[in-house]
Amino acid sequence: MIKTPKDELQRRLKMFKETMNKFAPEWELAVFFDKINIFYLTGTMQNGTLFIQRDDKPYFFIRRNFDRALAESEFENLVPIKSFRDINQYITHLPKTVHISKDSTPISIFERFNSYFNFEKVESLDLAINYTRSIKSEYELEFIVKAGEIHRITKEDIVPKLLVEGMTEFDFARLLLNEMLKIGHHGITRIKSFNGELYLGNICFGENSNYFNSFDGPGGLKGVCPAVPLFGNRETRLEKNMLVHVDTACGYMGYYTDKTQIYYTGKTPNKVIDIHKQCVAIQNKVAEMLKPGITPQEIYNNIMAELDNDFLNGFMGYKSNQVKFLGHGIGLNVDEFPAIAKGFDIPLEENMVIAVEPKKSIDGIGMVGIENTYIVTKNGGKCITGTNYDIIEVYL
Numbered sequence: 001m002i003k004t005p006k007d008e009l010q011r012r013l014k015m016f017k018e019t020m021n022k023f024a025p026e027w028e029l030a031v032f033f034d035k036i037n038i039f040y041l042t043g044t045m046q047n048g049t050l051f052i053q054r055d056d057k058p059y060f061f062i063r064r065n066f067d068r069a070l071a072e073s074e075f076e077n078l079v080p081i082k083s084f085r086d087i088n089q090y091i092t093h094l095p096k097t098v099h100i101s102k103d104s105t106p107i108s109i110f111e112r113f114n115s116y117f118n119f120e121k122v123e124s125l126d127l128a129i130n131y132t133r134s135i136k137s138e139y140e141l142e143f144i145v146k147a148g149e150i151h152r153i154t155k156e157d158i159v160p161k162l163l164v165e166g167m168t169e170f171d172f173a174r175l176l177l178n179e180m181l182k183i184g185h186h187g188i189t190r191i192k193s194f195n196g197e198l199y200l201g202n203i204c205f206g207e208n209s210n211y212f213n214s215f216d217g218p219g220g221l222k223g224v225c226p227a228v229p230l231f232g233n234r235e236t237r238l239e240k241n242m243l244v245h246v247d248t249a250c251g252y253m254g255y256y257t258d259k260t261q262i263y264y265t266g267k268t269p270n271k272v273i274d275i276h277k278q279c280v281a282i283q284n285k286v287a288e289m290l291k292p293g294i295t296p297q298e299i300y301n302n303i304m305a306e307l308d309n310d311f312l313n314g315f316m317g318y319k320s321n322q323v324k325f326l327g328h329g330i331g332l333n334v335d336e337f338p339a340i341a342k343g344f345d346i347p348l349e350e351n352m353v354i355a356v357e358p359k360k361s362i363d364g365i366g367m368v369g370i371e372n373t374y375i376v377t378k379n380g381g382k383c384i385t386g387t388n389y390d391i392i393e394v395y396l
Helices: 006-023 035-042 066-072 084-089 107-114 126-134 138-162 169-182 206-210 270-288 296-305
Strands: 029-032 047-053 059-064 078-080 097-100 121-124 201-205 243-252 255-264 327-329 336-339 353-356 359-362 366-369 372-375
Touching (some): 059 066, 066 078, 138 255, 138 372, 206 243, 270 353, 270 359, 270 366, 270 372
Parallel strands (some): 097 121
Antiparallel strands (some): 047 059, 327 336, 327 353, 353 372, 359 366
8 A cells, every 4th residue: 555655744734834824824723624635634535624733733533434544644643533522632722713725615514613613713724735735746746747657648649549430429538538547547537626527538529629618627528418518428429530639637646637639530621730739839838937936927928918819719718618727737636726827926836737728719620729737847847748749640
């Protein structure tokens, strides 16, 4: 069993507390309820409540399953509980204010919890934990790089062999997921944003990559049905001279990369190639700027200022699908801090991991463009998901 090393957990805890001191200097107590942040800080994904005290010991109070937590975690204080009321005997000082993840904690859960503690004020710890998680350690980067290599093999070597004339999107998605699982993908895709769901990714033939989509991303997606607007459509079939848009996440040991590759079943029209190349050029410009010290907002503004109105029509989404970012952080969730967008004015740091995805919709064709995952370095973004940025032609 692979355990998160104790010194790695201690590094994360120390960095989180230092970041809280910076962003919320009056904080005294941070409490986590969600499994992803708990996993990040303890190395185990159990049902429980994690207390981080500024001036005292941290505790992970576990409802279920304590035995599994003991087997998996090197966290220093694991405590079994049956109810929130059992916590009081371990916490000697309760401040009037508690910091929680407002992004991920349901009101009902917090109200039940607070009925035992009566905190007077509730503040957010989200910026501090999001920033902490955005800067990856060498331990984390090993998993992310492995996910990136699985992604490269999948998109460059496997996908062209799976595409067969007459197959449905759903059948292609099913085969693709199976092949990814065979070579190491851990299967589940985790989205941080509220109500966010993703099953494998956007699997689209033709204009389905322009289809209206509630997910906060540039790509369209018809999906299985209105109740499951995910995966692949059961009716849309692959034809010759059709665009294929494959935007998937890939996970390894909990960590993700994100990658989009475009295919064409025949000779790609010159217009499609030209627009795609413009997207690739934008990706490369963004990658060059992924250096410590620059803010994501600066990158976004610099790129957008160079684009003319004709190109902006359909850029980063078809009509009402259009989004206002060029990329996003990635780690234990696919959609993490920071976004390459306005409002993100905290400078990048070395070893942040960013997925860059400039894309543009073409009426009657679908969405072209590119997405790859980069590590922020002093020399610019280092791509870890492959360097074949061209449209890959497949002859059926």
